[in-house]
Amino acid sequence: MAKKVCVVTGATGGIGSAAVRQMCEKYYVLVSDINQEKIDAKVAEMRALGFEAEGMVCDTSDRAQCDALAAKAASMGEVAGVIQLAGLTPGFCTHKDLVSVDVMGTMNINEAFFHVMNGGCIVDICSCAGHFMPQDIWPVDIFELALTDKQKFYDEFNEYLEDFGDEETATNMAYVWGRTFIYWSVRKAAYAFGRKKGIRLLSVSIGFVTTERSMADLAATGADVDERLGVQISYTAFGRPGTPEEVAFLFDTLIDERNSYLTGTDIYFDNGCDANDYSGQFEPFDPSTNPYDPSK
Ligand SMILES: NC(=O)c1ccc[n+]([C@@H]2O[C@H](COP(=O)([O-])OP(=O)(O)OC[C@H]3O[C@@H](n4cnc5c(N)ncnc54)[C@H](O)[C@@H]3O)[C@@H](O)[C@H]2O)c1
Numbered sequence: 500m501a502k503k504v505c506v507v508t509g510a511t512g513g514i515g516s517a518a519v520r521q522m523c524e525k526y527y528v529l530v531s532d533i534n535q536e537k538i539d540a541k542v543a544e545m546r547a548l549g550f551e552a553e554g555m556v557c558d559t560s561d562r563a564q565c566d567a568l569a570a571k572a573a574s575m576g577e578v579a580g581v582i583q584l585a586g587l588t589p590g591f592c593t594h595k596d597l598v599s600v601d602v603m604g605t606m607n608i609n610e611a612f613f614h615v616m617n618g619g620c621i622v623d624i625c626s627c628a629g630h631f632m633p634q635d636i637w638p639v640d641i642f643e644l645a646l647t648d649k650q651k652f653y654d655e656f657n658e659y660l661e662d663f664g665d666e667e668t669a670t671n672m673a674y675v676w677g678r679t680f681i682y683w684s685v686r687k688a689a690y691a692f693g694r695k696k697g698i699r700l701l702s703v704s705i706g707f708v709t710t711e712r713s714m715a716d717l718a719a720t721g722a723d724v725d726e727r728l729g730v731q732i733s734y735t736a737f738g739r740p741g742t743p744e745e746v747a748f749l750f751d752t753l754i755d756e757r758n759s760y761l762t763g764t765d766i767y768f769d770n771g772c773d774a775n776d777y778s779g780q781f782e783p784f785d786p787s788t789n790p791y792d793p794s795k
Contacts, residue, residue: 513710689763
């Protein structure tokens with residue numbers, strides 16, 4: 500029987516590479532990112548391991564390229580999974596780039612694949628940053644524009660970010676509010692994806708997962724990297740960062756059709772940081788705020 504298809508965007512990045520490797524075990528994988536040479540190398544690496552994989556460049560900020568990616572995936576077979584990892588981080592782009600890729604790009608991928616999937620599961624990458632802002636201050640009136648008028652949404656969302664101050668602040672805010680938007684939009688869209696096409700739609704909010712990019716992001720803050728990482732992992736239950744392979748296994752589990760009732764929600768993959776009240780804290784976790792000792 501022909502293998503079902505799984506598509507990974509941002510597939511040559513740190514988490515993307517692990518996701519490709521994991522999904523190749525069961526699926527015919529479409530490797531997508533923006534650099535042809537890196538895609539070719541990843542596809543060759545998978546084929547050398549005996550797996551079935553194809554590659555295709557897709558800049559997710561461009562809807563026509565997303566439609567072409569979806570058409571290519573559908574030509575390979577039944578699309579069972581999409582893992583949307585394409586994304587930018589502050590310090591390496593402008594706020595408009597970030598909105599174009601993280602926000603508009605995620606919607607582009609979801610909507611392009613809506614047309615070619617019947618059943619299956621789309622997983623959008625989110626972040627613990629998507630949970631930093633209390634819901635009562637969310638700009639929901641702007642978010643809702645995304646459902647009816649994308650250009651107006653893009654313009655008003657950028658204006659909203661620019662009101663926070665200089666470009667550096669606007670870009671940081673673009674990441675936080677962009678991830679908040681993904682958290683909001685996945686929950687908002689799941690009903691339509693489910694009722695019209697039987698597609699499950701999920702987001703995964705990642706805490707700190709060690710990749711070249713996440714380490715570069717820490718360095719770009721200008722803070723001491725070990726110190727800053729130490730603060731973040733002090734909030735985790737296991738006292739360490741996550742690995743790309745652990746996230747990849749989660750994606751595999753979520754896309755598995757035996758999870759057929761799971762949709763419209765966010766999976767918090769942060770090893771307990773949020774439970775310990777981590778939300779952009781700059782001080783290490785104070786265990787005295789949680790004095791529970793199960794051994795007593
Ligand atoms: N690593 C973490 O701790 C962490 C935490 C929270 C969220 N995330 C998010 O998870 C995703 C993967 O993280 P990573 O650490 O592997 O980062 P990464 O930078 O290694 O991977 C991101 C990939 O997206 C690709 N990309 C950028 N712009 C694109 C575009 N316009 N179209 C298509 N692809 C594009 C890049 O080429 C890159 O391969 C990112 O979206 C990141 O923001 C990561």
